[in-house]
Amino acid sequence: MARKLPAKDVVVIGLGWTGSILSYHLAKAGLDVVAIERGPWRDTATDFPPAYAQDELRYAVRLDLFLRPAQETLTFRNKADQTALPIRNFAGFLPGNGVGGAGIHWNGQTWRFLPTDFRLRSHLTERYGASMLPEDMTIQDWPVSYDELEPYYDRFEKLCGTSGKAGNLKGVKQEGGNPFEGWRSAEYPTPPLKQGLGAMLFADAARKLGHSPFPQPASNLSEPYTNPLGIRMGQCSYCGFCERFGCGNYSKSSPQTCVLPALLRLQNFTAQTESEVLRINLDSTGKRATGVTYVDTSGTEWEQPADIVLLCAFALFNVQLMLISGIGKPYDPVSGQGVVGRNYAYQTTSSVSIILKDKVLNPFIATGAHGMIIDDYNGDNFDHTNLGFVGGGYMGASQTNGRPIQTRPVPKGTPKWGAAWKKATAETYQHGYSLSTHGSSYSYRDCWLDLDPTYKDRMGRPLMRMTFDFHENELKMSAFLTERLADIAKAMNPTEIEPHPRKGPYDSTIYQTTHNTGGTVMGDDPKTSVLNRYCQSWDVHNLFIPGGASVFPQNHGYNPTNTVGALAFWTADAITQRYLKHPGPLV
Amino acid sequence: MDSKTSLQLSRRAFLASAAILLSTSASVVHGRTFHQGMPWAPGAAKPPTPVRPGPWVFFTADEAATMEAIADRLIPPDDRGPGGKDAGCAVFIDRQLAGPYGRSEGLYTRPPFMSGSGTQGYQNPDSPAGRYRSGLKALADHVAAAQNGKKFHDLSAADQDKLLSGLEDGSVDLKDTDAQTFFEMVLQDTQQGFFADPIYGGNRGMAGWKLVGFPGARYDYRDWVERHNEPYPLPPVSIMGRADWSSKG
Numbered sequence: 147m148a149r150k151l152p153a154k155d156v157v158v159i160g161l162g163w164t165g166s167i168l169s170y171h172l173a174k175a176g177l178d179v180v181a182i183e184r185g186p187w188r189d190t191a192t193d194f195p196p197a198y199a200q201d202e203l204r205y206a207v208r209l210d211l212f213l214r215p216a217q218e219t220l221t222f223r224n225k226a227d228q229t230a231l232p233i234r235n236f237a238g239f240l241p242g243n244g245v246g247g248a249g250i251h252w253n254g255q256t257w258r259f260l261p262t263d264f265r266l267r268s269h270l271t272e273r274y275g276a277s278m279l280p281e282d283m284t285i286q287d288w289p290v291s292y293d294e295l296e297p298y299y300d301r302f303e304k305l306c307g308t309s310g311k312a313g314n315l316k317g318v319k320q321e322g323g324n325p326f327e328g329w330r331s332a333e334y335p336t337p338p339l340k341q342g343l344g345a346m347l348f349a350d351a352a353r354k355l356g357h358s359p360f361p362q363p364a365s366n367l368s369e370p371y372t373n374p375l376g377i378r379m380g381q382c383s384y385c386g387f388c389e390r391f392g393c394g395n396y397s398k399s400s401p402q403t404c405v406l407p408a409l410l411r412l413q414n415f416t417a418q419t420e421s422e423v424l425r426i427n428l429d430s431t432g433k434r435a436t437g438v439t440y441v442d443t444s445g446t447e448w449e450q451p452a453d454i455v456l457l458c459a460f461a462l463f464n465v466q467l468m469l470i471s472g473i474g475k476p477y478d479p480v481s482g483q484g485v486v487g488r489n490y491a492y493q494t495t496s497s498v499s500i501i502l503k504d505k506v507l508n509p510f511i512a513t514g515a516h517g518m519i520i521d522d523y524n525g526d527n528f529d530h531t532n533l534g535f536v537g538g539g540y541m542g543a544s545q546t547n548g549r550p551i552q553t554r555p556v557p558k559g560t561p562k563w564g565a566a567w568k569k570a571t572a573e574t575y576q577h578g579y580s581l582s583t584h585g586s587s588y589s590y591r592d593c594w595l596d597l598d599p600t601y602k603d604r605m606g607r608p609l610m611r612m613t614f615d616f617h618e619n620e621l622k623m624s625a626f627l628t629e630r631l632a633d634i635a636k637a638m639n640p641t642e643i644e645p646h647p648r649k650g651p652y653d654s655t656i657y658q659t660t661h662n663t664g665g666t667v668m669g670d671d672p673k674t675s676v677l678n679r680y681c682q683s684w685d686v687h688n689l690f691i692p693g694g695a696s697v698f699p700q701n702h703g704y705n706p707t708n709t710v711g712a713l714a715f716w717t718a719d720a721i722t723q724r725y726l727k728h729p730g731p732l733v
Numbered sequence: 734m735d736s737k738t739s740l741q742l743s744r745r746a747f748l749a750s751a752a753i754l755l756s757t758s759a760s761v762v763h764g765r766t767f768h769q770g771m772p773w774a775p776g777a778a779k780p781p782t783p784v785r786p787g788p789w790v791f792f793t794a795d796e797a798a799t800m801e802a803i804a805d806r807l808i809p810p811d812d813r814g815p816g817g818k819d820a821g822c823a824v825f826i827d828r829q830l831a832g833p834y835g836r837s838e839g840l841y842t843r844p845p846f847m848s849g850s851g852t853q854g855y856q857n858p859d860s861p862a863g864r865y866r867s868g869l870k871a872l873a874d875h876v877a878a879a880q881n882g883k884k885f886h887d888l889s890a891a892d893q894d895k896l897l898s899g900l901e902d903g904s905v906d907l908k909d910t911d912a913q914t915f916f917e918m919v920l921q922d923t924q925q926g927f928f929a930d931p932i933y934g935g936n937r938g939m940a941g942w943k944l945v946g947f948p949g950a951r952y953d954y955r956d957w958v959e960r961h962n963e964p965y966p967l968p969p970v971s972i973m974g975r976a977d978w979s980s981k982g
Binding site for chain 1: 773781847850853894920924929941944962965972
C-alpha cells in the first residue's frame with residue numbers, strides 16, 4: 147500500500163530536457179512543482195569534471211551515464227512472427243539515466259525540421275500523388291505547422307546558445323547558411339564553430355559539385371554565452387569527448403548547463419531522485435489523473451497526488467508508462483486500431499569511409515556537432531519522381547572524435563589483429579575520416595511498441611516490446627544518399643573510399659543512434675494520435691507529454707532534440723496561457 | 734545567494750519537509766530530495782580508482798601466462814612499440830574481470846534464456862568472468878590434447894597464430910565453448926586494454942596512444958583546430974598525468 151504525500155500542483159516524471167523546461171516555466175508561473183527522477187542527481191563537478199571526463203572506457207564503453215538494463219530494458223524483434231528477446235546490454239541505442247537525461251550525453255546537433263516535414267503526407271500526396279506512398283506506410287501530418295513552432299525553436303536555441311549560421315532570415319537567403327532551412331526569426335545565438343581539415347576538404351568538394359555546404363548547428367558553444375535564464379556557459383575546447391560523455395567544460399548545452407541552476411533557485415520546485423514512477427493514477431472515471439505512484443530506493447511506495455501530470459521520460463519509457471497505466475487504447479497492428487505504441491520510428495544512417503594518405507587530420511580535435519554539411523538531399527528538398535522512395539537526410543563531414551577504442555580506421559582488407567593490423571592502425575589513424583548521412587525513418591503499420599508477454603522488469607512490470615525493421619523505402623533512400631555522398635567523397639581525392647549504405651535487418655547490437663521516436667504521437671485525430679496539438683492526452687486532460695520524441699508521428703532526416711525542446715516550450719505556453727485558466731481539453 | 738545562506742536555507746527546507754513527512758507518514762523518503770539551491774559541496778566527485786600493480790586478481794598463473802601470450806600475438810611487439818603483454822593488456826583484462834564488467838553488473842540477467850537471431854544480441858546467462866574461465870580451460874584442454882600436453886604459451890609464435898586464426902574462423906572446435914565468440918571477446922578486451930586510459934592497467938606507458946598519435950586526456954585544442962595538416966605537437970597525457978610530471982618533483 148503506497149503512503150500518501152501532500153498534494154502538489156504539478157508532478158513531473160523525469161528530469162531531462164523537457165522535464166526541466168516545463169518545471170521551470172510552471173514553477174515560475176507560481177505552481178508548486180515536484181519532479182521525480184528514476185536515476186541519480188548529476189552535475190558537472192561530481193560526475194564529469196575535466197579532471198577525468200575524458201575517459202573513453204568508463205563513459206563510452208562501460209556507459210557510466212546510461213540506463214542500466216537491470217533497471218529497465220525492453221525486448222526486441224524484427225518481425226511479428228519472431229519471439230522478442232530482452233536487450234540484455236544496450237548497444238544499438240543508449241537511453242540516458244538520471245537528472246539531465248539524454249541532454250547530458252547528446253552530441254549537441256541542433257536541427258530544425260523542414261516546413262514540409264510538418265505536413266508530410268499532405269505535401270507528398272500533393273506533389274507526387276497518393277500512389278507514391280507504400281500502402282503500409284503510416285506517416286501523417288503534424289498537428290502544428292513550422293510557422294507556429296518557429297518562435298519555440300528560437301527559444302530553445304537561445305536557451306542552448308546554439309552556434310551556427312542562418313541560411314534563411316525571415317525569408318531572405320543568407321550566404322554561408324543552409325539554403326534549404328525554414329525561415330528563422332533570428333540569427334543563431336552564437337557564431338559557427340571553427341572547422342577542422344576534414345570538414346573543409348568536404349566543403350570544397352561539395353561546392354565544386356554545385357552544393358551549398360554550411361556549418362552544422364551546434365549546441366557546443368563557439369564562444370562564452372549567457373542564456374535568458376542568466377546562466378553562463380563556456381567556450382568549447384574541441385576536446386572530442388561529447389557523445390556518451392558529459393561536458394566538463396560547461397560548453398555543451400544540457401539541463402545542467404542551461405536550466406537547473408535557475409530552476410533550483412525557485413522556492414516552489416523540488417526534485418526527488420532515485421525514485422521510479424510505477425504508474426500514473428486515474429480517478430474512477432478514468433478521465434482525470436490524480437497523480438503518480440513511485441517507489442524509492444528502500445522499496446517503499448509513495449503516492450504523489452497532483453492536479454497536473456507531465457510525462458517527461460525518454461521517448462521509449464513514455465510509451466511504457468502509458469501502456470502500464472492503461473491510458474489510451476493500445477495499438478493493434480492486425481486491425482490497425484488503437485494508438486499507444488503506434489508509429490514507432492527511428493533513423494536511417496549510413497557512412498562513407500575515406501583515407502586521405504597525404505593529409506594530417508588530427509581526428510581527436512573535434513566536437514559532437516562541428517563539421518560541414520549539405521542539406522540538398524533531405525526531406526523533399528530534391529525531386530523524388532522515379533526514385534522509388536520518399537524521404538532523405540543531411541550528409542557531410544561531422545566526425546565527432548578520434549577516441550581510439552572505438553575510432554580506429556584501417557584500409558579495406560586489413561586483418562583484425564596481428565602485425566599487419568598494428569601497422570595499418572598506426573599508419574591510418576591520422577588519415578582516416580568518416581563522412582555520414584542522417585536519414586529519415588518513416589512509420590509503418592508493422593513497426594510498433596507494446597508490452598512483452600514474458601519478460602518483467604525489477605518491479606515486476608512487463609518490459610516494453612519493440613517490433614522494428616527497416617523497410618525497402620528507407621533502404622533505397624539510404625543507398626541513394628550514400629551514393630551521392632560517395633560522389634562528393636571521390637572529389638576529395640581519397641586514396642581509398644568505402645561506402646557503407648544501411649542494410650537490413652535492423653540490428654540492435656550495432657550502435658546507430660538513440661533517436662527512438664513515436665508511440666505517443668501528437669495529431670489532429672484521436673483515432674491516429676495519443677495527444678492533441680498541445681501534447682495533451684485526448685483521454686486524460688490533465689496529462690501532457692510535452693515534446694519527448696515519442697510525440698513525433700514519424701522521424702525526419704534530422705536529430706530530434708531541437709524539435710523536442712521547441713515542443714516543450716510550446717506545451718509550457720499552452721499550459722500557462724490556456725490550460726490554467728480553463729482546465730479541460732484544449733482541443 | 735552565497736553558499737552559506739544556501740546551506741542554511743537547505744537545512745530549514747529539509748527540516749520543514751521532514752516535518753511534513755513525519756506528520757503524514759512517520760517515515761522518511763529514501764532517494765534524495767533537492768530543494769532551494771544546487772547541492773554543491775567540495776570533494777563530492779567520483780574519480781576512477783587506479784588499478785594497483787601486483788599479483789593477478791582474477792587469472793590463475795597458467796591463465797595469465799596464456800593471456801599474456803595471446804595479447805602479444807594479437808598486438809605483437811615490433812619496432813613501432815611494445816606488444817599487448819608489455820602494454821599490460823592481460824593486467825587490464827584481469828582487473829576488469831574481477832570488477833563489475835566480469836560480473837555482468839547492471840545487465841539484464843533475468844530468465845528465460847532463449848536463443849534468437851543475431852540482431853537480438855547476447856542471450857546466455859554466463860558472465861564475462863565465467864566465459865573467460867571456461868574458455869581458457871577449453872583452450873588449454875585443446876592445446877594439451879593436440880600438442881602432447883603442452884600449454885598455449887609454450888607453443889611457437891607461428892603455432893599460436895595458427896591456433897588463434899582457427900578460433901577466429903571457427904575451424905578450431907573448443908567443445909562446449911563457442912570458439913568464435915570467445916575469440917571475439919578476447920580480441921575486443923585486449924584492444925580495449927591497449928587503448929584505454931593507463932589508469933585501468935593497460936596501455937602502459939601510453940603505448941597504444943603513442944602508436945596512433947592520440948594525445949589522450951587533454952582537454953583543450955582551441956589553438957590547434959585551424960592548424961590544418963600539422964600534427965599535434967604535445968605528447969599524450971593520462972587522467973593520472975604523466976610520469977615526467979611527478980619525477981620533476
